[in-house]
Amino acid sequence: MTCNMILCGVGGQGVLSLAAIIAKASLSSHLNVRQSEVHGMSQRGGEVLAHLRISDGEIYSDLVSYGTADLIISMEPMESLRYLEYLKPDGIVVTAAEPVVNIGNYPDLEAVYAKIAAVSGSLCLKAEALAEEAGSKRASNMVLIGAASPYLPTDAESLKQAIRDTFAAKGESVVETNLKAFEAGRNHQ
Amino acid sequence: MERVLLGDEALAQAAIDAGLSCAYGYPGTPSTEIMEYLIAHSAADGFKAMWCTNEKTAYEEALGASLAGKRALVTMKHVGLNVAADAFVNSALLSIHGGLVMCVADDPGMHSSQNEQDTRALAMFAKVPVFEPVTQQQTYEMTREAFEVSERFGVPVIIRMVTRIAHSRASVRTAESRPQNPLDKSTDRPGWMLLPATAKRNWARLLGKEKDMIAFAESSANNRLNLVAGSRLGIITGGLGYNYFKENAADLKEEPSHLHIGFYPLPAALIRKLYDSVDEILVLEEGYPIIEEKLCGILGAGKPIHGKLDGTVVRTGELTPDNVREALGLPKRPHAAIDVSDVTVPRPPALCKGCPHADSYAAIKAALKDFPQSLVTSDIGCYSLGALPPHSAIETIVCMGASVGMAKGASEAGLYPVVATIGDSTFLHGGMTALLDCVQNNPDMTLVILDNSTVGMTGGQPTMIPSSRFEPLIRGLGVDPAHIRTIVPLPQQHEKNTEIIKEEINYHGLSVIFSVRECIETAKRKARKTK
Numbered sequence: 001m002t003c004n005m006i007l008c009g010v011g012g013q014g015v016l017s018l019a020a021i022i023a024k025a026s027l028s029s030h031l032n033v034r035q036s037e038v039h040g041m042s043q044r045g046g047e048v049l050a051h052l053r054i055s056d057g058e059i060y061s062d063l064v065s066y067g068t069a070d071l072i073i074s075m076e077p078m079e080s081l082r083y084l085e086y087l088k089p090d091g092i093v094v095t096a097a098e099p100v101v102n103i104g105n106y107p108d109l110e111a112v113y114a115k116i117a118a119v120s121g122s123l124c125l126k127a128e129a130l131a132e133e134a135g136s137k138r139a140s141n142m143v144l145i146g147a148a149s150p151y152l153p154t155d156a157e158s159l160k161q162a163i164r165d166t167f168a169a170k171g172e173s174v175v176e177t178n179l180k181a182f183e184a185g186r187n188h189q
Numbered sequence: 190m191e192r193v194l195l196g197d198e199a200l201a202q203a204a205i206d207a208g209l210s211c212a213y214g215y216p217g218t219p220s221t222e223i224m225e226y227l228i229a230h231s232a233a234d235g236f237k238a239m240w241c242t243n244e245k246t247a248y249e250e251a252l253g254a255s256l257a258g259k260r261a262l263v264t265m266k267h268v269g270l271n272v273a274a275d276a277f278v279n280s281a282l283l284s285i286h287g288g289l290v291m292c293v294a295d296d297p298g299m300h301s302s303q304n305e306q307d308t309r310a311l312a313m314f315a316k317v318p319v320f321e322p323v324t325q326q327q328t329y330e331m332t333r334e335a336f337e338v339s340e341r342f343g344v345p346v347i348i349r350m351v352t353r354i355a356h357s358r359a360s361v362r363t364a365e366s367r368p369q370n371p372l373d374k375s376t377d378r379p380g381w382m383l384l385p386a387t388a389k390r391n392w393a394r395l396l397g398k399e400k401d402m403i404a405f406a407e408s409s410a411n412n413r414l415n416l417v418a419g420s421r422l423g424i425i426t427g428g429l430g431y432n433y434f435k436e437n438a439a440d441l442k443e444e445p446s447h448l449h450i451g452f453y454p455l456p457a458a459l460i461r462k463l464y465d466s467v468d469e470i471l472v473l474e475e476g477y478p479i480i481e482e483k484l485c486g487i488l489g490a491g492k493p494i495h496g497k498l499d500g501t502v503v504r505t506g507e508l509t510p511d512n513v514r515e516a517l518g519l520p521k522r523p524h525a526a527i528d529v530s531d532v533t534v535p536r537p538p539a540l541c542k543g544c545p546h547a548d549s550y551a552a553i554k555a556a557l558k559d560f561p562q563s564l565v566t567s568d569i570g571c572y573s574l575g576a577l578p579p580h581s582a583i584e585t586i587v588c589m590g591a592s593v594g595m596a597k598g599a600s601e602a603g604l605y606p607v608v609a610t611i612g613d614s615t616f617l618h619g620g621m622t623a624l625l626d627c628v629q630n631n632p633d634m635t636l637v638i639l640d641n642s643t644v645g646m647t648g649g650q651p652t653m654i655p656s657s658r659f660e661p662l663i664r665g666l667g668v669d670p671a672h673i674r675t676i677v678p679l680p681q682q683h684e685k686n687t688e689i690i691k692e693e694i695n696y697h698g699l700s701v702i703f704s705v706r707e708c709i710e711t712a713k714r715k716a717r718k719t720k
Binding site: 010011020023024027032033034035036037038044045046047059060061062063064065066067068078079081082084085086087088089091102103105106107108111112115118119 | 193219300301352353354356357358359360429431432433435436509510511514521522523524525526527529531532533534535536537538539540541571574
């Protein structure tokens with residue numbers, strides 16, 4: 001079993017912590033993990049891409065190959081389409097619906113949604129709104145992990161434990177908010 | 190013990206476990222996390238780790254530690270080695286005593302760099318051995334071994350990292366740690382002095398060591414040859430070429446023979462053995478076609494050698510599992526077939542909202558508005574994003590500190606007005622010496638030091654001196670105090686700032702303007718911490 005994932009969004013949205021939590025949960029489930037990310041220049045409000053590979057066997061490449069991603073998890077709708085070349089023909093896109101419009105030529109949002117809907121089985125959810133209901137907009141990455149959780153090779157409990165471990169230092173209320181955000185994503189239809 | 194580490198962190202942990210005493214570096218993507226990890230662990234583990242003014246001072250400090258018998262680590266990005274090159278190349282002739290390991294993190298694909306130079310080339314030039322890991326686990330093991338090799342041969346040793354190893358996370362098993370070396374000053378005096386007489390002796394000795402190191406490379410477990418009987422194709426992998434070859438190998442109809450090179454100098458006998466047993470060779474190496482050029486030479490005689498030189502492998506950018514797949518002659522895999530070209534546009538990086546650099550650039554542009562021909566030079570850092578719209582404020586980005594010297598030269602050639610822009614840390618790293626040249630000749634130019642009190646691009650490391658000490662420093666270099674000005678880059682100060690810049694442009698000599706406001710990101714972080 002190998003599960004390949006593309007995790008993407010815009011610099012500052014929390015893509016790397018999204019990747020870190022799935023990686024942590026997978027490791028606690030005794031799976032091999034390779035998680036590749038890029039720091040520096042590319043983080044300054046630009047497009048951000050992380051590769052995450054989870055397997056019960058040996059993993060050679062840190063990078064996902066084209067046509068082999070089981071899942072694209074995106075913090076932003078246009079970004080969810082940028083890396084479709086990586087997606088398997090039957091792969092799934094899970095994305096936040098709220099756009100980040102920090103460029104002048106952002107495409108027509110309805111056209112973006114239509115393309116996302118064209119990927120069969122795709123999920124486009126109002127992650128930021130759900131996170132805000134759970135207590136903080138900043139937890140929208142946890143909403144996405146929740147929404148993607150049925151497709152991940154780890155169970156919900158390991159993911160929740162990874163969320164607890166990650167936010168423990170920030171206090172119980174931050175842990176609670178993030179767990180609530182996770183559940184909101186998981187229960188979303 | 191097993192833990193999840195970035196490649197950079199695996200290297201740092203290995204150095205600690207190898208008995209590290211002193212670590213020096215200058216921030217630079219993708220190497221920065223090594224020193225950050227070391228600084229965080231230095232107090233508890235009882236060693237010294239610190240940022241330095243530049244890569245050259247860092248390297249020289251490590252040399253001092255080695256002379257004292259202690260193990261030392263130096264960290265930098267690939268272009269940093271250009272700055273440290275004088276110390277580094279000469280140090281190969283020394284009698285390295287305590288293990289001296291330098292990690293240089295290359296950035297093929299230029300994710301966050303101005304070029305994609307290959308550190309192996311500089312290492313070969315200096316005749317210094319190189320370890321090149323392909324996993325985080327190997328990074329750990331090779332770093333431990335690198336200290337041993339450095340002490341065994343009495344040479345500095347390089348670990349060449351690349352972005353995809355440095356910034357990739359995996360589980361790493363650490364081994365038992367080793368105590369630090371005792372203080373033990375080198376007794377080989379001529380081995381540490383490069384006078385012509387001693388340097389001649391040391392150079393001959395290095396050439397002798399090179400032979401021993403090649404013999405070591407032939408039998409190193411890091412250079413593995415797998416000869417497959419009857420195979421026509423021989424693959425040589427270097428660095429991440431290994432991972433991408435293995436990723437695709439199962440799809441090949443015939444298993445090729447394979448030599449992986451993880452330790453340099455090149456194992457010539459192993460290469461010869463592979464060459465003799467196959468009909469042709471494909472070289473898959475991350476970075477420059479260094480192994481390939483050695484194999485082909487100028488004449489290119491012999492069996493066909495494929496790789497970056499004949500176009501089988503892409504010549505620029507980093508290797509990926511997909512371009513290696515293509516080089517292996519394997520078909521593309523099908524992927525989700527939806528055309529999204531009409532709904533995806535590039536999203537380039539930009540200065541953060543509220544960034545002081547944006548206000549500095551707005552004022553500089555306003556001050557230069559009425560001049561038909563001006564030049565604004567710039568430098569390496571976040572502020573290089575001022576090259577992009579909406580700012581489009583700067584015209585040169587070359588290397589750490591170049592903005593100052595280039596402005597002087599352009600002014601002396603006759604351009605007017607000339608404004609140089611440089612960050613606080615970059616100025617201390619490589620701009621200060623050029624400013625001394627300016628003081629000597631008083632060129633008609635205005636230097637704007639964009640002082641955000643941090644090394645911003647690499648994540649907010651401290652600048653060597655606080656903002657308050659910059660003005661005395663500039664005065665001390667001899668700049669006329671009447672033309673040392675300070676502005677605060679804020680939107681509400683725009684008119685005033687523009688006026689001050691104009692005044693200094695109208696002064697036909699050297700001016701230095703400090704544009705001082707803290708980086709918005711570090712300010713936010715501090716505010717969060719004090720909450």
